[in-house]
Amino acid sequence: MQGLHSEHRQFQPASPYIPHISNTEGVHESIESNRVQQKVERTIDCRVNSCKLMGEGARVNVAVADRILLHLLNHISQTDLHTVTNEITRRGISVACAVHPPNVSRSMRDLVATGVVAQGMRLVRGENRRQKIWYLTSLGVEMAVSAKERLSDTPVLVRSRNGDLLEIPASEASDRLRADLNLLSVLMHSQHEGALSYGDIRFGPIKSKTIEPGSVRMMAGAHSTYHTEPPKTREIHGRDEERRSLDLWFSGTEGICTVTGIAGCGKTTLVADWFRTHNSGIEDMLVMYYPCQPWDTAIGLTTSIFHRLGLGPKNNIDDSYDLVSVLPPPGNPLDHDLLRRRLTATLIDEDGSIGDKSKLFLILDDVHNLDKEGVRLLGVLMQVIEASDSRMIVISRSSPDFYDRRDVMTRGRVAEIALEGLSRNELEMWVESIGLSDKISAEVLYERTGGHPLAIELLELYGEMNHRDWIRFLDSEIVDVLPDEDRTILLALSRAKRPIPWKELSESVGYVGRPPKSLVSRGLMIELEDGMWLHEALRSRLKMHTERLD
Template identity: 50%
Template sequence: MGAGIPKVNIAVQDRVLLHLLENDNQADRYLVDYALTRPGVAEACALHPPNVSRTMRDLLKREFVSEHTRNIRGEERRQKTWQLTEEGRTQASKSKKSMGQIKVVLRDDNGELIEIIASEASQRLATDISLLQILMHAQHEGVLTYGDIRFGKIKQSSNEDISPPGRLKALTGAHATYNTTPPKTRPVHGRKQEMKDLDSWFSGRKPCAVIHGIAGIGKSTLVAHWLKENLDSLPNLSVCWYPCQPWDRALGIATSLLHRFGIDESHDPYNLIETLPLQPAGKIDVDTWRRRLTAYLTDADTIRERFKNESGGPPPYWLIILDDVHHIEDEAHELLGALLQISTKTPLRVVMISRTKPTIYDRRDVHTRELVGEFSLQGLTKSEIEFWLKDIDSKGEYELEQVHEKTGGHPLALELFELYGQETHVDWLQFLDDEIILKLPKSERDLLSELAIQKVPIKWHILAEKVGWQGNPPKDLIQHGLLLELGDGMWLHEALKERLLRDIK
């Protein structure tokens, strides 16, 4: 779960008591629902069935529940069920009151993350989801999203004769998780070759592009700028810009993508919604989701019918941009792999923006079959920096070589230089800490620390011997401009050197 998202953790007995309280209207009935059986309780409380039996034994000893064998609606055989005792109802009501004050995070219909108490979440989500469901989704997924298909239809308040814009369809709230246009970005300096590379990728019809590079190097800015430049010539292109967050899960991404493809409760000819688990902690059936979505996207008549009333008709392509995909690669590994497979057979193009090279595909295979275009984004060149300096340094006070050495062509460092006139501003050093140094493996950090104390470049074999490094220089550090291979030996980014020396001293 991402940093800053409150961690929800509900005790097992509290879950079971709350579930039985929510179904207390069935107490003493001859015929009851599946929800009161062992598998029903396990499903609602995100438990394994053996844990339900163990918990019920403890609650029976405390006389909070009573056990019965009853007929189950829709079932042929009688099954063991449970209900609350009077003492259990009192205890469950107390637990419900305290659990209702637990803070949860949800993304509202405007796309804003808000933190509220759990008892108010149902109203803010405009749905009839229960307190237990809210807490279970918060515990297992971190963030609840307005319009999530699993929460049911969006409620229309009694004083609304006509639904206001944005609440016309049950899944409209899924728009809160993604954008249909590129985000606003800072001005782009240089990057002409990279823009040409992206144009070449798009015109070459490759299904997927991966743009990777260190934090703040301008990956998202480049893609957003490229997309803005091309939207005028591709007015009917359907864009889904999904900013991946540390708390995102494969299920949430799959739900948002289905919404973008036009799937909702009134239009689901291939039963794609059935592949999404409706209970918290459930796993998406990725293989079935892939097969059915492929069939749907290649059914021209169905797509035409779905978008016949849309301006411009059905889109020629869907362009899915997954920004900061490194946040969800481990969690959504199978889903991302399925998405790549779908893009090879359907009118779908995928762009992944990441700080690392994705591991969801065999690199040699996708390059041989020309399925993926990989673009490693590095710092600006000296000529690009020189052009930038002409805008901010009309008097020519700064030396190009010095600025390039201090910033390594990193756009963020150059922007801070433009603002404050310092090549290694304190905000840049803090950024190095938060986004680079603290995330490096210890072996690579030790390597750079040893190089930082050197007065002149040092040959690789000498440096490797000093730190006990086995093998060749780390390719990622070289590729991203943190470790430099000069004619005289190995050297490192000047700002990185200054930051590391502060720890050593």
């Protein structure tokens, strides 16, 4: 290949990135750089048997002044530090910019004279005495940014992972090589070695190609975690008393209503049907239906509430109380007290920043899936709901414990609705509506299913009283997930024909202590005046199990 020839050019005042300043011929010559006149050459890559035409500009040659500007721009954060690293000393600049130390001092004198760079004395880490350092002025920052934009388009040669020789802009080399290289490092390697190779050990470990998920951006994806109304459910049968209880609660002073019952007894169906038929007073509220999943966290639920309020970078809501900053960085706990104060102030909305709808109507489904932090958040939301005159319905399989029993009995803060199976009269009406009253008695149906709505629906679909899907549902949702001790207690109750006092029942199964809270809170075992008894639907299923064992 023909040797390279260069010629020195005098500085032209019309340079695109250096203003004309008198008596600075040295720096002008350095910044302008030596222009390379190169004939077109053809580079043949033997690995792929292909040819790549290399034109003028394929050979990199960066002026010393440009190198210094890029290097100091990379360390602009050390400008006002009392103790700095050696990267902005003469030795550090010499190593990074591939310039002999005496030439660093010579170039710096010219740059300081033009007002591009300033100098000072600082303590250097690992050194015993103060040393001279250099940093960019405001003019120098502008010129360094301009030089970086211009040099980013410089073509460099990169040998890819497959061995192909590619010519790409210098700004793309780091990503293509999957290495942690800044622009100056890319240009220096390219200038002195010609091509940068994938996997070069000097470039450090190869970075993972995984892309950061969108969830690292505040509020991203929150819209997919909740709905603005409860889901559309099946037709509801009966539950007239429970509907009246919901109407009474909404028109009263209690801010919280809890709806509890075993799996599949129609809790969500009841709330959804009541919501669709009760429009008075709801249209002026921000409705949020959130189905809690086992993987949900308190921070995730809080983020969804903020999103429902309209907070976030893409919305025009004025976050007057900086509510979004309450969300902690990853790995840090949520400040519940700060959340309570700021969320309450935001919902009261004294400045009218949210608009006409500043009251929340939260419907939190399956809250039994929340962990301890989630339960604490429910206590915070309870106080916020009361202070802002909002409403919240909590749906759970077990009795929630984020409030005190006095809140229900004497303070009037919480209303409770415990769902059981449908009554015999409701079952009779349902059986008549599906045309099976002459085949199945409501009494027998109640004894077999306990009035569980899911069992009646399967009867309507398949005509079987104990359909396998009904049995499988009870097993997967209740029976199979019970601890052995709890299952033993329930099996003993299923054999009985009347309620059994707890002392007699515990002695018969060898259990020591009070009745298991998990069974009582979920309504699986009921405490009556005569003793302990089972939920009828579960009793029917366990009787089938005990008969098979006997």
